[in-house]
Amino acid sequence: MPKYAFIVPPLTGHINPTLSVGAELLALGHEVAWISLDEQLQTKLPAGGQLLPIRYDQDDSEKQANAEYLDIITKKNVYGIESIKFLYEEVLVPLNRYMFDGIMQILRSWQPDVVINDHQVFAGGMAAHLLGIPYATSVTAPAAVKMMEDLPKIHEWEVKQIIGLQQELGIKGEKSLATSELLTLVFTSRAFFGEMELPNYYRFPGPVIANRIADIPFDWERLKNQTAPKILISIGTTFDHQFKRDFFTKVIDAFGEGEIFVIVVSDETLFETWPSNFLVQQRVPQLELLPHLDGVVCHAGHNTVSETLSNGLPLVVIPIAYDQSHVAGRVVANGCGVRLNFNRFKAPHLRNAVDEILNYPGYRLAAECIRESFREAGGTATAARWLDQISVNVFQNVFQNG
Incomplete structure (x- = not known):
C-alpha cells in the first residue's frame, strides 16, 4: 500500500488537521508517518501512525538554545503587517532552513510515495521536488491563499523570501514550491473562504476535526x-x-x-x-x-x-x-x-x-x-480521498511507464 509522509511545524494548530486526515488514510490501509521536530508528537498520533523525528547531533546547550528560541518566537507580541514580516524573517525562513537537511535524510530513508507539506514548512515541498516525490500541501491558514488577492504586494514579498531560500538550497528558478500544483488542501469551505479565482488544484474539504478527542479533565x-x-x-x-x-x-x-x-x-x-x-x-x-x-x-x-x-x-x-x-x-x-x-x-x-x-x-x-x-465540503473523508487519488495516479503512471 502507498506510504504518506506529513511534514509539520511544531505548532498544534497546523498539526491537528493532519492527525484527522492521517487517521482516515490509516483506515484505508496505508502507511502514514509524520516528520517533525517535536518528539512528543508520538503521543498524539492516531493508532498505527509513525513519528519520524528530525534529529541532529547537538550538545545540550544547543538543544536548550533551540528550545528557548521556539519559546521566544511563539510568545513575541507583534501586530498587523509587522507580524507577517516577523513571521517570515524570524520564524519561517530560519525554521525551514533548519529542518531541510533532516527532511531530506528522512525522505531518502523512508521513501514515501506521497509527501504532504504544511504550507509553512515549504522545505518539505523543496525536498520532495529535489527527490522527485509527488507532494500535496495542507493549508491550515486560508488567509495565506487569499493574500494573493487581498494583499498582493505582501504576497509578492513572501514569495521572494521563499524563492530566496530555495536558491540558497540549490533549487534554480523563480517559482515558489511552497504549495503543490498536484493538490493544495485549504481547510475551510468555499463559502467561508469567499470569492476568488484559483487553479483547480486548490481544493476545499472544509475543516477536518474528526478523530481528535482530548483526554483533558473538566468539571x-x-x-x-x-x-x-x-x-x-x-x-x-x-x-x-x-x-x-x-x-x-x-x-x-x-x-x-x-x-x-x-x-x-x-x-x-x-x-x-x-x-x-x-x-x-x-x-x-x-x-x-x-x-x-x-x-x-x-x-x-x-x-x-x-x-x-x-x-x-x-x-x-x-x-x-x-x-x-x-x-x-x-x-x-x-x-x-x-x-x-x-x-x-x-x-x-x-x-x-x-x-x-x-x-x-x-x-x-x-x-x-x-x-x-x-x-457539504466533505471534511476528513474527502481530503483523504483526494490524497489517495495522488497515489493511485502515481502507481498507474509507474505501471504504464514501467
Missing part, C-alpha cells in the same frame, strides 16, 4: 448545572504574561459576577482570584465542550473559529496578529459574529458584543449556514 457537572448562557473565551497559547493579564482584566470587568457563565482558557494563576461565575483552565477539551455553549470569544485563530462554526455558534472575534484579521473579516462578512479592535476595546464593548451575538438570532442562523457549508 462537566458544574457546566451541566448552569442555567445561564455559557461562553468560551480564549486568545490562544501565544503572547506573554502581562499581555494576557491586560486582556483578561477587561474580561473580568465585562462579565465578573454577572449573569453569563464564562469558561476561560488561561493560566489559573494569572490572578489570585477569579469571579465565581468563571471556570478557568489552562487547557480545555474544546471539541467536546463547544456543543454545550452559546457563543465564543476568541482571537480569530482559524482552528478555533472553524471548530466554533462547525457547531453553529456565533462569535466575538478580537484579532491580534498574523492571519487573524483576515479570519475575523470572514466571520463578519458571513454574518456569524461581531468584531472588536484589540487595542481599543473596553469592557463595555465586549459585554455589548456578547449580548448582541447571544440575543440577535441572525448571528446563530448565519453560523449554522456555514456549518452546513462545512458539512
